[in-house]
Amino acid sequence: MKTTALRAACFIVLAGCVTPGKLDTPSGRPEVTIKGASPDDVANACAARVAREGWILERSDRFSVVAAGRTNNVLADAFFGSSYDRETWFRLTFSIVQQAGAVTVYGRWDIVTNRGSAFERISPMDQQKHYEETQRILEEIKASVTSTAAPVSK
Numbered sequence: 001m002k003t004t005a006l007r008a009a010c011f012i013v014l015a016g017c018v019t020p021g022k023l024d025t026p027s028g029r030p031e032v033t034i035k036g037a038s039p040d041d042v043a044n045a046c047a048a049r050v051a052r053e054g055w056i057l058e059r060s061d062r063f064s065v066v067a068a069g070r071t072n073n074v075l076a077d078a079f080f081g082s083s084y085d086r087e088t089w090f091r092l093t094f095s096i097v098q099q100a101g102a103v104t105v106y107g108r109w110d111i112v113t114n115r116g117s118a119f120e121r122i123s124p125m126d127q128q129k130h131y132e133e134t135q136r137i138l139e140e141i142k143a144s145v146t147s148t149a150a151p152v153s154k
Helices: 001-016 039-052 074-080 128-148
Strands: 031-035 057-058 063-072 086-101 102-114 121-124
Touching: 031 128, 039 057, 039 063, 039 086, 039 102, 039 128, 074 102, 086 128, 102 128
Parallel strands: none
Antiparallel strands: 031 102, 057 063, 063 086, 086 102, 102 121
């Protein structure tokens, strides 16, 4: 009981010190707009990117790509783990939105506890460094799509 209370107190103190990130994008969050691409091309590029990193592809369709990878972090396991399952996972989600002549991709990181169970708990990773890392990944995906995209005929 004391250990749980101490962990909770440390987490509250540490979480209170961190402010959410803000990027110079229309939403202020990680996003890219890719002109002349199809949602399928973008989804395939997102899936290929996470597969190259050795992540587990949890779900993929033309509107979203969701992948998970182990945190391999003792501190994350200590703070976010549960008595049901101490192992924590990163989850990277790409939301794909088709617009007139372009596709916008939004990205987000989460830490997931009890992954795949009825007790799954998601903690957003919305600090500046995570926003910047997600934006970097989205820019790489954009570059890979635009370098392989065929010209769109009218």
